[in-house]
Amino acid sequence: MSDEGGTPVLRAPAHRVSPRAVPYWTVTALVGDAVLVGAAVVAWLVVPGVPDWAGLLVLLVGLAAVAHVALMPRIRFRVHRWEVTDTAVHTREGWIGRQSRIAPISRVQTVDSRQGAVMRLFGLASITVTTASAAGPITVDCLDDETARRVVARLTAITAATEDDAT
Amino acid sequence: MIPAPGDGWTRLSPRKLLLDPVKAVGQAIIPVVVALVGISRSDTRFWPLVLPLVVLGPLLLGALPWLTTHYRLTATQIQVRSGLLTKRTSTAPLDRVRSVDLEASLLHRLLGLQKVQVGTGVDDDRITLDALAVADAHALRTTLLRRREAPPAALPEGAGVAEEVSVPAPPPPPAPPLARIDWSWLRFAPFSLGRLVLLAGAVGVFSQVADELPIWNEETATSAWEWVTQFAIAAVVVVLAVGGLALWVAVSVAGYVLQWWGFRLVREHGALHLTSGLVTTRSITVEEAKVRGVAMTEPVLMRLVGGAELATLATGVEAGVTQVLPPCPRDVAVGVGESVLEVAGPLTGPLVEHGPRARRRSWFRQLRNALDVVALLAVAWWFLDLSWWWLGAVAAALLVLGAAVGEASYRHLGHALGEQHLVAGSGTLARIRTVLETDGIIGWVLAQSWWQRRIGLADLTATTAAGTERVVVRDVRLDVAVALADRATPGLLAPFLERART
Numbered sequence: 001m002s003d004e005g006g007t008p009v010l011r012a013p014a015h016r017v018s019p020r021a022v023p024y025w026t027v028t029a030l031v032g033d034a035v036l037v038g039a040a041v042v043a044w045l046v047v048p049g050v051p052d053w054a055g056l057l058v059l060l061v062g063l064a065a066v067a068h069v070a071l072m073p074r075i076r077f078r079v080h081r082w083e084v085t086d087t088a089v090h091t092r093e094g095w096i097g098r099q100s101r102i103a104p105i106s107r108v109q110t111v112d113s114r115q116g117a118v119m120r121l122f123g124l125a126s127i128t129v130t131t132a133s134a135a136g137p138i139t140v141d142c143l144d145d146e147t148a149r150r151v152v153a154r155l156t157a158i159t160a161a162t163e164d165d166a167t
Numbered sequence: 168m169i170p171a172p173g174d175g176w177t178r179l180s181p182r183k184l185l186l187d188p189v190k191a192v193g194q195a196i197i198p199v200v201v202a203l204v205g206i207s208r209s210d211t212r213f214w215p216l217v218l219p220l221v222v223l224g225p226l227l228l229g230a231l232p233w234l235t236t237h238y239r240l241t242a243t244q245i246q247v248r249s250g251l252l253t254k255r256t257s258t259a260p261l262d263r264v265r266s267v268d269l270e271a272s273l274l275h276r277l278l279g280l281q282k283v284q285v286g287t288g289v290d291d292d293r294i295t296l297d298a299l300a301v302a303d304a305h306a307l308r309t310t311l312l313r314r315r316e317a318p319p320a321a322l323p324e325g326a327g328v329a330e331e332v333s334v335p336a337p338p339p340p341p342a343p344p345l346a347r348i349d350w351s352w353l354r355f356a357p358f359s360l361g362r363l364v365l366l367a368g369a370v371g372v373f374s375q376v377a378d379e380l381p382i383w384n385e386e387t388a389t390s391a392w393e394w395v396t397q398f399a400i401a402a403v404v405v406v407l408a409v410g411g412l413a414l415w416v417a418v419s420v421a422g423y424v425l426q427w428w429g430f431r432l433v434r435e436h437g438a439l440h441l442t443s444g445l446v447t448t449r450s451i452t453v454e455e456a457k458v459r460g461v462a463m464t465e466p467v468l469m470r471l472v473g474g475a476e477l478a479t480l481a482t483g484v485e486a487g488v489t490q491v492l493p494p495c496p497r498d499v500a501v502g503v504g505e506s507v508l509e510v511a512g513p514l515t516g517p518l519v520e521h522g523p524r525a526r527r528r529s530w531f532r533q534l535r536n537a538l539d540v541v542a543l544l545a546v547a548w549w550f551l552d553l554s555w556w557w558l559g560a561v562a563a564a565l566l567v568l569g570a571a572v573g574e575a576s577y578r579h580l581g582h583a584l585g586e587q588h589l590v591a592g593s594g595t596l597a598r599i600r601t602v603l604e605t606d607g608i609i610g611w612v613l614a615q616s617w618w619q620r621r622i623g624l625a626d627l628t629a630t631t632a633a634g635t636e637r638v639v640v641r642d643v644r645l646d647v648a649v650a651l652a653d654r655a656t657p658g659l660l661a662p663f664l665e666r667a668r669t
Contacts, residue, residue: 007666008649009649010663088659101612104610104659107609
C-alpha cells in the first residue's frame with residue numbers, strides 16, 4: 001500500500017453505469033427544469049409592472065436550464081462509476097462535485113434495488129447498499145436491470161455468509 | 168427481597184400503590200375540582216355519592232398497574248407481563264442486555280423506589296419496570312449486568328444460575344470511581360451556555376406577560392425612554408448588564424447543581440456507570456464493549472477557564488452520544504477519556520495541520536457568512552434610510568469577526584492516526600476532538616465540492632455505527648485523505664489504489 005513510495009491515489013471504480021442513463025437523466029432533468037422555467041415565465045407574464053431586469057433574470061434561468069439539460073447527463077455519465085469486489089463496494093458519483101464511497105462488504109446490512117416508473121421505461125435500476133451508519137448508504141444509480149439483478153444476487157450471497165452484527 | 172429466578176413471578180414494589188395514586192390524583196385533580204365545583208353549585212345531595220368515587224377512583228386506577236404487572240428472571244430471560252384486558256409480555260434474553268438504567272423522580276425517592284429500564288441494544292425496545300424498591304433495583308441491575316459478563320456456556324447446566332443469585336451475593340469490592348463531582352467545578356457552570364436557551368425562554372415568557380401589563384403602552388414607553396436618555400442611559404445599561412449576568416450565574420449554577428449533584432462515574436461489570444442528580448436521580452450504564460470512541464468538546468467560553476466536556480460514542484444505544492462528565496477541568500476530561508479509550512495520547516497528541524489552502528477556505532467560508540449578513544443589513548438600511556456611516560462600522564466589525572472566527576475554525580482543524588484510533592479536530596467556535604476506534608469504521612466517503620477540487624482538498628468522512636454515525640476530517644489534501652483512510656483501515660482501500668504517475 002504505502003510502502004512502495006509515491007502517494008497512493010484512489011483510482012476510479014471499474015464499471016460505468018448503463019449508457020441508457022444519459023437519456024434517462026436528460027428526460028428527468030428536462031421535466032424538472034421545464035416546470036421551473038415555466039413557472040418563472042408565467043410569473044414574469046402575470047405579475048403586473050415587473051421591472052426590466054426581471055426579464056433578464058428569466059432569460060438567465062432559461063439558459064441555465066438548457067445548459068443543465070445538455071451537459072449534466074453527459075458529465076454525470078463520465079463521473080459515475082461503480083465496482084463490487086469480494087471485500088468492498090466502491091462508487092464514484094457527482095457532476096459538479098465528486099463523491100467516492102467505499103464500504104467493506106463485511107459491514108453491509110441491507111441491499112435494496114429500486115426501479116421507478118420512468119426508470120423502467122429505460123430498463124434501468126438503482127441499487128442501495130446500507131451499513132449500520134446513517135452516513136454510509138451507497139447508491140449505484142442507473143444500472144441496466146439485468147446487471148442490477150446480478151449485483152444484488154451476488155451482494156446478498158456474500159452478506160448472508162458474514163455473521164458479524166456489522167457494527 | 169432479591170428477585171430470584173425460577174417459576175415465581177414477582178410483583179413490583181407494593182409502595183407503588185402509594186406512587187401511582189399520587190400521580191393519578193395529580194393528573195385528575197383539575198377535572199375533579201371542576202366537577203366538584205359544578206356539582207356543589209347545583210345540588211349538595213349527591214355529595215355522599217360523589218366523594219367516595221373521587222377518593223377511590225384514583226386509588227383503584229393507581230392500584231391496577233401494580234396488580235397486573237409481574238416480572239421474573241429465568242435462567243436465560245427477563246420477562247415482564249402487564250395489562251388488565253390486553254396482556255402484554257415483554258422478554259429479553261439476558262445475554263442481550265446491554266444497559267440497565269435507573270431513574271428516580273423526587274416522588275420515587277421519597278418512597279424509596281426506582282424506575283428500572285433494561286436496554287437490549289435494539290433502539291426502541293426497552294423493558295421498563297416502574298417501580299422497584301431501591302435495594303431490589305440495584306440487585307436486579309447487578310444481577311443482569313454480571314450475568315451478561317459471564318458467558319452462559321461457562322455456567323453449569325440448570326441449577327447453578329439460580330443458586331448463584333438467590334444467595335445474596337457479597338457486595339463486590341467498590342470500584343474506584345473514574346470521576347466524582349468536585350464542587351470547585353461549579354466555576355465552569357456560568358461558562359457553559361447550554362442553559363442559556365432556558366433563560367431566553369423565561370425572558371420570552373416574561374415579555375409576553377409584560378406586553379399585557381397596563382403600564383406598557385406607547386406613552387409610558389416614550390416617556391420612560393426620554394427619562395432614560397436624559398438621565399441615566401449608562402447607568403441603566405450597567406444595571407441591566409449586571410442584573411442579567413447575576414441572573415445567568417444563578418440559573419446556570421442552580422442547573423449545574425440539580426443535574427450533577429452526587430455525580431459518580433465508575434467502571435464495573437464491563438460497563439461505564441454514571442449516577443447523578445439532586446431531585447431526579449439518573450443512573451446510566453454504557454457497555455464498554457459498545458464504546459467506539461469519545462468526543463471532547465471545549466466550547467469557546469469554557470476554553471477561557473480551561474474547561475471541557477466529554478461524551479462517549481457508542482453503538483446500539485438510543486442516543487449514541489452520552490455525556491459522561493459535567494463541564495469540568497480539561498485535565499479531568501482528558502484523564503477519563505484516556506481511561507475509557509484505554510490508551511493515552513489521542514486526546515492530547517498533536518494533530519496534522521491541513522495547510523494554507525485549508526486555512527484560506529476556513530477564512531473564506533466565515534467571511535462569506537459575514538458578507539451575507541452585511542448584504543441583508545444593507546437592504547434593511549436602504550429601506551429604513553439610516554446613516555451609511557453606521558453600516559460601514561457594523562460591516563467592518565462583522566468582517567473582522569468573520570476573519571477571527573475563520574482563523575479559529577482553521578486552528579481547530581486537524582487529524583491524526585493512532586495505533587487504533589482515528590482522531591479528528593473540528594469546530595468553529597468550540598474546539599472539538601473526536602476519537603474513533605479504527606475498528607468502528609464501517610466505510611469511507613470522500614467528497615469534493617467544485618471549489619475543493621480546484622485546490623485539491625477533500626472532506627473525508629469515516630462512517631460508523633457509533634455516536635453521530637460519522638466522523639468528518641474537513642478540508643484535507645486529497646492525497647493525504649486517501650493515505651489516511653488507507654492506513655486507518657488496512658486492506659479496505661488496497662484494491663482501489665494506484666501509484667501516482669508523477
